[in-house]
Amino acid sequence: MPKKLSPTSYKEFLETFSLDVPEDYNFAFDFVDAVAAADPARGAMIHIGPKGTRRDYDMAYFSRESSRMANAFATLGIKRGDRIMVILYRRVEWWVTFLALAKIGAVPVPSPNLLTPHDIEFRVNYAKIKAVIAEDSVVSRVETARGACPGLTVLIQVGPAPLPEGWASYAEIGKTAATDFPRTPESPKRDDPLLIFFSSGTTGMPKMVVHTNAYPMGHFVTGVYWHDLSPGDIHLTLADTGWGKAVWGKFFGQWMAGAVVFVWDFRGKFVPAELLDVVSANKVSSFCAPPTVYRFLIREDLSKWDLSHLRHCTTAGELLNDSVFHAWKTATGMPIYEGYGQTETCLQLATFPFMTPKPGSIGRPTPGWDLILLDEHGEPCPPGVEGEICLKLAPGRNLGLFTGYLDEPEKTANVMHDGVYYTGDKAWMDEDGYFWFLGRIDDLIKSSGYRIGPFEVESALITHPAVIEAAVTGVPDPVRGQAVKATVVLSSGYEPSDELAKELQNHVKTVTAPYKYPRIVEFVPELPKTISGKIKRAEIRKMDLTRDM
Known part of the structure; x- marks a missing residue:
């Protein structure tokens, strides 16, 4: 992995940062297995379960268990190119499953545990999904949808509940599987599909967003620079495993930075005081959450918790209000660094630690992202004039940019044409080059x-x-x-x-x-x-x- 730079300015960062992805790159083999071989005891995850039980995992665990489950999945008929719906809470099996599928070349479709039977039926048929790996509490909903999903042939349950007919137990299939899954010349490479996200669908039906094996490297900047992580740091991103922010903040970039991913698998209603208890007791050093969470946290008496180990805070997913920024900084002494991206991309804009945060601004473009604001006539907007956030497409595409909407070339062409990717988001830029988000064009x-x-x-x-x-x-x-x-x-x-x-x-x-x-x-x-x-x-x-x- 590239060595972490220590730029003193945004200009220096752009001038000195570079990142190349080899043609045969595969995160599961080239990072997880490689690190486990060199430093098997390196910390990878601190996991707090629903009952408050803490378990610590090293890189050797994820390397070994992902190979075990790759073999187990293969015995059930899961093979390269198959699309696999994964509906799991923040349990360690989620990470193992993603790595196992990456080794096989099967393509996970992370899905929220709130999906209804109708949602499951639509997504399974729309995405031509072959297998579901689901939490036992979700299995009944899959069963309700199953009759209308003829292509769904492999069903795997995670959890101790009794197995419905036709389902395999995740734990049982892994018991006798080998812990060696060797890489071959046919193993998935950089330009092969890694995962499919369903977009949020705020205006119409969700679209299927395809990312390749180069995508994890797109989040190197996320973990190393935006989250400001170094080896030994403990990072918590408060995100559900059913949507893209989980891999933004709980997986690729954080491990590449050498940090330990902190996972709090709480179930049910979010309670701000419980989050503060967990952050304090486990000495979390870097934290990322949407502004809504910060709004709840500042309503607590933060002086009751020892947050002395917390040194860096970030936010994304929606926009941060000035009042929340100032209230948090007054209470903790720490600013909140904003970032912006989409399901279709990695981090496009951010305020980095070597920049002065401007409350309400989503920052400046990340390295490799040539962003411009275009007006409705396709002309560049000067500072102070609102326009659509657009990306000039580089040869071979920008690192972390999706390849397109699966099976919908016309929708892909609507947002990628004439050498530009159109985000559909409006913003304006100030004289210092900071972007200020206004909302979706339709909003x-x-x-x-x-x-x-x-x-x-x-x-x-x-x-x-x-x-x-x-x-x-x-x-x-x-x-x-x-x-x-x-x-x-x-x-x-x-x-x-x-x-x-x-x-x-x-x-x-x-x-x-x-x-x-x-x-x-x-x-x-x-x-x-x-x-x-x-x-x-x-x-x-x-x-x-x-x-x-």
């Missing part, structure tokens, strides 16, 4: 000649103590074209009322430009979200169109 609101990003208004709303979450959308207005509407989830102790709605409107006027204030305020118990936790503004807009606002 921007055009009202009385103004263009209003929903995040700006949401950010203002949540600085009011009554608001725990907010989604801002545009509704048709005969005079303004669109009017700004806020859909609000209240904090405990507050009740919906016209008076509170007026108070929130006035509050927004004092925090941001008055023309952005929501002319309509709706109180709801919860916001519609994707299974990865992203707000489905398109669904809110659709509901609004079906009723008279």
Whole structure:
């Protein structure tokens, strides 16, 4: 692996960083097995189970067990090119399974444990999935969908529950399997498929995003520089294993940095105090979570926990509000470094430790990502002018960029053409080269000649103590074209009322430009979200169109 650089500036980082991926690269063989052979006792994972039990794993464990399970899966008929749905919690078998499939050349499709039978049926048939490796608590839902999935022929259960007919036990098939799975000239290489993500599907049906074996190396920058990890560090990314952020923060880049991946396999409702207990007791040194988590954490009395080992904090997945940034820094002394990327990419933009964080900015382009902002005519935008975040495609594609949407060339062509990848996200850039996210193109609101990003208004709303979450959308207005509407989830102790709605409107006027204030305020118990936790503004807009606002 390349040696970690110590740049003193963003300019120096771009000038000195380089990374090449050999043609035969395979993370399971070239990293995990290689490290295990050289340093078998090197720490790889600290795992806290649902009952609070801690187990520590080294690299030798993952090398050995992934080979064992590769052999076990192969005996059931799983072979190179097969697509495998993996529905597991944050249990160690998830990592072993991914490495085992990488050695075989089968392609995992990580899937959230919240999928309904209908979701499972759709995804299995749409992606032509051959096998499911599922948590025992999810198996009944797979069984419900199974009759409508003729291509689903291999079923593997993880967990101690009784096996339904036709299912194999993960533990049992591995008991007698050999722990040596040799690499051959036919083993998967750099340009072969490694995994398939289903996109979140905030506006329509989810798409299948294909990444190759080069993808893990795309996250070298994520772990080594954005998370600022060095050998021996303990890193916790609070992400579910059913979506892309898990491999961003709990796998590839962190291991390549020499860090120990910290996994907290909590089940059920997230409790901020429990997270702080775990971080404190296990001396976590680097932490990454979405802004929503930080919003909950700053409502706690953080002085009650020993966070002295925590030295670096990052966030992604949605945008960080100024108030949360400052509250966290005041309480802990640490800034929060933002990053931006998509299911289709690795880290595109980030604020790195050698840069001064600007609260609310998603940072500057990462090495190898030639990003530009283009207006609706395809022309570059000068500083201060909003445009679509676009990537100039380099020969051989940029490291960490998806190869396309599986079996949907027309959708791929819609976002990749004329030498450019179009992200569908809007932003503007300041004079220092920092990018400021505005939202998905479809989410921007055009009202009385103004263009209003929903995040700006949401950010203002949540600085009011009554608001725990907010989604801002545009509704048709005969005079303004669109009017700004806020859909609000209240904090405990507050009740919906016209008076509170007026108070929130006035509050927004004092925090941001008055023309952005929501002319309509709706109180709801919860916001519609994707299974990865992203707000489905398109669904809110659709509901609004079906009723008279």
